[in-house]
């Protein structure tokens with residue numbers, strides 16, 4: 358079941374849009390995306406990109422079909438088209454997130470069960486302890502993931518049932534909140550998931566579907582097999598490959614304000630390579646000219662409209678669920694309700710499953726899949742970000758704005774990233 362149309366968002370899933378307007382919108386969107394691809398491929402200098410709002414608009418557009426990594430001939434076009442209205446209604450104020458400190462205010466709706474004793478974050482074993490989530494799954498982790506009963510990679514699945522290919526995938530985005538979502542959905546008795554990231558549709562495709570199936574936990578009839586690999590969302594070949602595995606695969610994308618996401622991405626890299634240049638330096642091709650370096654993956658990943666276009670060549674919009682990374686923190690039960698509806702599951706993971714942990718500054722699970730003890734995500738989730746020059750943040754927000762608006766139109770959902778006053 359797909360989530361209902363967002364009230365007040367023109368072109369939400371339930372709204373009717375005249376075909377001509379649809380077409381017009383499709384054309385303009387296509388042109389924008391084509392231009393964007395063109396720019397990314399070097400049309401305005403390697404990787405240098407300004408937002409569409411400030412582009413001179415002189416680039417010769419190429420057909421998206423002619424670009425590498427887009428739809429193969431005969432591949433299904435998405436029945437979904439961007440909604441007709443060019444405008445997205447002014448969103449209401451969203452909670453701001455100035456620092457990595459307590460989010461208690463934002464999490465006011467949360468069930469606050471005190472943790473005994475002294476709110477210690479319980480990090481027990483497996484996926485949490487080793488933090489395998491950072492797109493760095495090793496072969497060793499993967500082989501462990503395949504063995505039943507080990508939490509390290511696979512589920513605590515008993516040794517019965519069958520290994521099946523996944524019916525649902527969390528395909529992105531990196532640093533969006535994908536680990537939090539996977540761990541929350543794993544608490545559902547009808548879901549079994551791989552703890553580590555298999556990276557099958559990007560790095561390990563040549564290993565074949567049997568390898569992939571073998572990585573999966575065993576499931577009983579009626580249980581859903583899942584995995585998450587956030588890099589799929591930005592992998593050109595992933596939509597085609599997933600479509601050829603099973604065209605009815607359900608796709609989930611956790612999206613987050615692209616500016617905050619970029620800073621989070623940078624923070625992760627910085628933690629591994631402290632010698633890298635500052636965020637401010639990496640973000641620009643030419644800071645004086647205001648040329649954002651869209652070839653830097655931390656920036657490029659956040660151009661969601663661009664990547665989504667690639668998926669819509671193969672999958673209808675109704676088969677993709679967009680989860681708000683921000684709401685996953687402020688209202689995890691609300692987002693989980695949508696996820697369970699989308700997966701056709703009974704709403705079992707509810708607010709009773711979460712509590713807000715003040716020490717961590719994030720929601721944590723009261724009862725993870727394999728344990729009755731509460732558990733928060735590991736230390737690589739919810740890191741303190743370095744302070745970024747507000748002028749750079751401002752420029753990045755301006756850069757992303759038209760792409761965000763395009764993304765809202767494509768999805769029929771307003772994520773309200775323009776309303777956030779500050780990024781941590």
Ligand SMILES: Nc1ncnc2c1ncn2[C@@H]1O[C@H](COP(=O)(O)OS(=O)(=O)O)[C@@H](OP(=O)(O)O)[C@H]1O
Pocket residue numbers: 490491492530531532533534535536537587620621622624682685686719720721733734737738739740
């Ligand atoms: N419950 C809970 N606990 C901790 N962290 C949470 C939670 N929900 C969402 N988040 C946010 O998830 C961000 C990491 O995203 P991912 O799990 O997608 O990262 S990764 O791509 O797998 O590395 C991580 O980003 P940073 O804050 O930048 O570290 C968090 O903001």
